[in-house]
Amino acid sequence: MTSRSIEVIHLAGELDIARRSEISAALQVNGSEAGILVDCCKVTYADSTALAELLRFRNDAKNRQVPIAVLTGSTQFVRVIQYAGLNGVFEIFEHRAPALTYLSNAGKLP
Amino acid sequence: MTSRSIEVIHLAGELDIARRSEISAALQVNGSEAGILVDCCKVTYADSTALAELLRFRNDAKNRQVPIAVLTGSTQFVRVIQYAGLNGVFEIFEHRAPALTYLSNAGKLP
């Protein structure tokens, strides 16, 4: 079987400028994914550096037609996206199951 | 069987003035104990208020001939006892087994 699968990228802790290169390295898309779940459940803080990397990643994914979903329970994370005016730019989910359902439907699973 | 047993009192967190009455209530001896282990493994901070309660408790126990041992892994706790000049006043252990052995030997188990 060579069916494409949904990849999960985990980010955790405080995502700020000190971790930019680590975040950048983690948020990569190669185009073979059926979808990518960015699991930010353990993110306790995110700043504009992290949001800029997420935006870049989302554009990369869009160009390669790979759907992405962001999973987060942190209210700071959700609010900072709003404050940045990026409402609606990311598909954000509080729970894993609906996020995976979204990716399954959005992705072109064989 | 009415053999007297070793009691364990647990204290945890930051032991400061705000918790004096709680600490005082926890540190009670009725005289029927074979020995009392004061388990401070989860204590992250103790001030002179807590030490004063411990001292009072140690005197109560001494009067009733109940041996006590203090279990602690916190370096702050050990140092604050030193700074207060109370070195040697308490039997302090880092590990449970030797503390229990001490209490078994010191107490008058039937």
Added chain:
Amino acid sequence: MTGRSELRIKLAANAQEAQPVRHALGAFLSAIGIEGVRREDILTAAGEALVNAIEHAYDGRPADTDEIEIFARQEDGTGLVIDVSDRGRFIELAERPGRGLGLRIARAIAQTVSIDTENGTTVRMIFTT
């Protein structure tokens, strides 16, 4: 024993410094009774100003100590005022995609954000409480 509650920290223009300074600000806010969403938002806004000073003020020049200062204080009638100052040069924004988020976030949170670019940059944020 006069004066108000305040926190002033000098730091180097070093990416590693942002987190401990945010933590210090966070614990300061809790101690003066600012908690919950308000506290989190103030930390977010201050974090953006700090990151800007770290990233832009000295633009590649090597980090020294005391290049940046954060100064937070409670002011009667005004609320909480936070200045983030550096001795660098403000870089006027040529619109670039994916940039400009930081000040936008700070402006969405603080009641006012003013930027003074004489003798370095001072970003003043006022949070009415």
Added chain:
Amino acid sequence: MTGRSELRIKLAANAQEAQPVRHALGAFLSAIGIEGVRREDILTAAGEALVNAIEHAYDGRPADTDEIEIFARQEDGTGLVIDVSDRGRFIELAERPGRGLGLRIARAIAQTVSIDTENGTTVRMIFTT
């Protein structure tokens, strides 16, 4: 943007206030690079002075706001200086069993502890770093 790193917090003479103030001081110390045993000891000493002000300065009178101030700052050449001030009255110590531990602990940690009892009590602790 002049000055040194400093933390000033006003608090009420209320037992609940000691912990968040210690936490704020602890995070401040970390942010200015004071860590480990030294940090823990400074928190212990400052905690004792705070508890004394809370417990003794107003001796039973109801707590109001801003009765106590802690002021910590880094001073060039001296180290860290912490003042804990109140507007109460110092109670001269008649030796009582089980008491007197607090100042003994603070003296064991700080290089100097001086007590000024004019206009309330100010306990100044100097920690050379």
